[in-house]
Amino acid sequence: MQFAEIPGLTNLKQRLLHSVKENRIPHAQLFVGPEGSAALPLVIAFAQYVACKNRTEEDSCGVCGSCIKFKKLIHPDLHFSIPVNWEKVTTELNTLPFLEKWRAEVLKNPYLGIDQWVDAIDIGNKQPFISNYEAHEIIKRLGFKAFESEYKFMVIWLPEKMRVEGANRILKTLEEPPEKTIIFLVCQHPDELLATILSRTQLMKVPAYTASEAAQVLHAQSGLPMDRCTMAAEVAEGNLAQARWMLENSEEADQQLELFRNWMLFCYGFQVGDLLKITDQFAKEGREWQKGFFAYALYMIRQTMLMNHQPQLNRLTTAERSFLQKFSRFFHPGNYSVISGYINEASAHIERNGHPKIVFLDTSLQISDVFRKEKYRATNPT
Numbered sequence: 001m002q003f004a005e006i007p008g009l010t011n012l013k014q015r016l017l018h019s020v021k022e023n024r025i026p027h028a029q030l031f032v033g034p035e036g037s038a039a040l041p042l043v044i045a046f047a048q049y050v051a052c053k054n055r056t057e058e059d060s061c062g063v064c065g066s067c068i069k070f071k072k073l074i075h076p077d078l079h080f081s082i083p084v085n086w087e088k089v090t091t092e093l094n095t096l097p098f099l100e101k102w103r104a105e106v107l108k109n110p111y112l113g114i115d116q117w118v119d120a121i122d123i124g125n126k127q128p129f130i131s132n133y134e135a136h137e138i139i140k141r142l143g144f145k146a147f148e149s150e151y152k153f154m155v156i157w158l159p160e161k162m163r164v165e166g167a168n169r170i171l172k173t174l175e176e177p178p179e180k181t182i183i184f185l186v187c188q189h190p191d192e193l194l195a196t197i198l199s200r201t202q203l204m205k206v207p208a209y210t211a212s213e214a215a216q217v218l219h220a221q222s223g224l225p226m227d228r229c230t231m232a233a234e235v236a237e238g239n240l241a242q243a244r245w246m247l248e249n250s251e252e253a254d255q256q257l258e259l260f261r262n263w264m265l266f267c268y269g270f271q272v273g274d275l276l277k278i279t280d281q282f283a284k285e286g287r288e289w290q291k292g293f294f295a296y297a298l299y300m301i302r303q304t305m306l307m308n309h310q311p312q313l314n315r316l317t318t319a320e321r322s323f324l325q326k327f328s329r330f331f332h333p334g335n336y337s338v339i340s341g342y343i344n345e346a347s348a349h350i351e352r353n354g355h356p357k358i359v360f361l362d363t364s365l366q367i368s369d370v371f372r373k374e375k376y377r378a379t380n381p382t
Contacts, residue, residue, distance in 0.1 A: 030201035034208045222247055304336075
């Protein structure tokens with residue numbers, strides 16, 4: 001991957017390029033970016049630039065033997081460590097048996113999220129993690145000499161998924177890696193990392209894409225109409241992993257309007273029996289779908305505010321507009337932020353493997369309580 005293939009992020013790219021020109025490449029770098037950001041593509045593009053035989057001032061050449069191998073993620077000096085799991089418990093759980101699948105998924109979508117990776121390796125409800133044994137393998141692989149490049153590169157994707165013992169095991173390697181070794185940690189939740197890892201790495205903050213930038217990437221990747229890509233990017237708020245899932249699962253995404261419509265009506269009417277039924281429906285879906293639904297719900301609530309104050313900015317299908325024209329009057333600045341906060345919190349719980357039934361029902365009751373109190377104040381003015 002070349003820097004030119006990654007939209008925007010000019011200042012960050014220049015910072016990386018400058019470190020090479022000044023021959024001051026940090027040996028351990030922590031790239032922190034939200035899901036669906038360009039953190040992983042940036043790391044791969046930077047490693048390709050460092051290894052390139054004919055790099056320019058701004059990018060790798062893209063055509064030398066090294067670049068061709070990087071494009072296929074098969075360069076012998078490019079190593080990956082990723083969270084995985086097996087159906088059977090084993091003490092020797094490591095990355096190597098999953099590398100072929102990993103390469104295929106990243107080549108298909110370098111902005112992939114953890115839920116898409118879980119689906120790809122088909123481990124059901126098991127949580128992927130980086131094992132203590134894998135930490136040993138990381139040290140072992142970095143002990144080898146570089147085969148073709150001047151440097152060896154180790155990319156640890158989602159190091160927050162590493163077990164504590166394994167994280168402690170690699171501390172010395174992070175602090176004093178073998179000569180001509182660059183270690184990249186690509187992280188989404190730095191608050192879950194050990195403080196000792198944070199202190200041994202140089203931080204690179206990768207911002208989320210804007211909806212406009214994300215739409216351009218989606219359009220280039222999929223070839224789908226720009227209006228569809230823009231809608232997906234706006235619903236996902238620039239999260240390319242989520243937006244791409246929406247495009248690839250458009251039929252399921254269409255069903256989310258019906259669920260959102262029923263959810264809001266049941267919350268407003270405090271129809272507990274119906275909320276329990278819809279909770280079961282929500283819980284049956286996969287985690288990527290659940291996160292996508294909450295993203296869609298936030299998008300629809302934002303659209304209600306636009307409909308109330310700046311309707312010319314609405315981006316809605318005919319069916320969505322028909323529902324919101326009736327329901328938008330129940331949303332106003334006083335409850336918009338409260339309800340959005342509940343849904344954002346619910347999405348975070350789902351991302352961190354919260355029990356979907358508990359999360360969804362609790363959020364439903366919180367939203368119902370907002371509407372209930374407003375109806376009470378309206379009928380009992382002080």
